[in-house]
Amino acid sequence: MTDKGAQYEHQPVMLEEVLDMWFSRGDGFYVDGTFGRGGHSRALLEKLDAQGRLAGIDRDPQAVAAGEQLASEDGRFQIVASRFDCLPDVVDQVGRPIDGLLLDLGVSSPQLDVAGRGFSFLRDGPLDMRMDPTQGESVAQWLARADEQDIANVLYRYGDERKSRRIARRICEERKEQPITRTLQLADLIESAIGRGEPGKHPATRSFQALRIHINGELDALTQVLEQSLETLAIGGRLAIISFHSLEDRIVKLFIRDHSGRAPKGRGGLPLGDEMPQRLEPIGKAIRASKAELKVNVRSRSAVLRVAEKVA
Ligand SMILES: C[S@@+](CC[C@H](N)C(=O)[O-])C[C@H]1O[C@@H](n2cnc3c(N)ncnc32)[C@H](O)[C@@H]1O
DSSP, X not given: OOOOGGGSXXXXXXXXXXXXXXXXXXXXXXXXXXXXXXXXXXXXXXXXXXXXXXXXXXXXXXXXXXXXXXXXXXXXXXXXXXXXXXXXXXXXXXXXXXXXXXXXXXXXXXXXXXXXXXXXXXXXXBSOOOXXXXXXXXXXXXXXXXXXXXXXXXXXXHHOOTTHHHHHHHHHHHHHHSOOOBHHHHHHHHHHHHOSOSTTSOTTHHHHHHHHHHHTTXXXXXXXXXXXXXXXXXXXXXXXXEESSHHHHHHHHHHHHHHTTOOOBSTTSBOTTOOOOOOEEEXXXXXEOOHHHHHHXXXXXXXXXXXXXXXX
């Protein structure tokens, strides 16, 4: 696959809000856990002074190539080809706690727009969807071997797809006839199983989101990196997370709530008398993109930013 990344730029979401709420010291050590095309990283580098350091992490080889370019231009920056839930290794390498960790979750515009990456239900390409195409199995490989029930569960759990069983049945019927290997083949098959659905929304939207989350283990990675952040942030260090759907945001919201001493107690919550020590303090409330940004960046529509500071 050729790298057409340069043609497919990514516009960073809530850039000013992130810098306002997250950035605190010019000589700090920051980690951008989702480097992408470096929109947030570049803006942060402008704020850092000569002693400041920034490590960008990405699991996508094309994002890493963009990071190598930035590293060659700015000695304060380094790129790490890794999953962000290997955060302790990155911190060990650098040898100092983190003053700020940013996670701008989900996929980048180049990942969605380049048909060959296999994320898009609008462009024909191999049915892949791996952020790191050198690791694990593609969606096509998984759909060829998974149980019908497992497929339905993934579509329901990660895509909130009410017609998950019908789609899973169609997938299993189709794969007896021919392998499902192309994005448009799957998108058409989903449409034939459940019809056109909501106006203005492609019927494959929910299923593609679900398959992408599953194949990349996105929610597990998020849960793990949040736990790791408690051990790797410096006291006073800040965590900023931009989520793009309610499953991610719920994980982030509950994590910050529970570690800021606000976990409910009694029925459905922590056992009475079981205190969870406060380790985080939320910085402001969850915020959404401004009206001005919504007009120019359609990706910002579903974005939610939450920031918290490590206090213990
Ligand atoms: C929304 S984009 C980030 C865009 C970036 N903030 C910018 O301004 O260019 C998300 C990026 O995170 C990467 N990513 C997602 N999950 C990851 C994980 N678990 N580990 C490392 N990188 C991940 C994706 O490959 C993608 O490049």
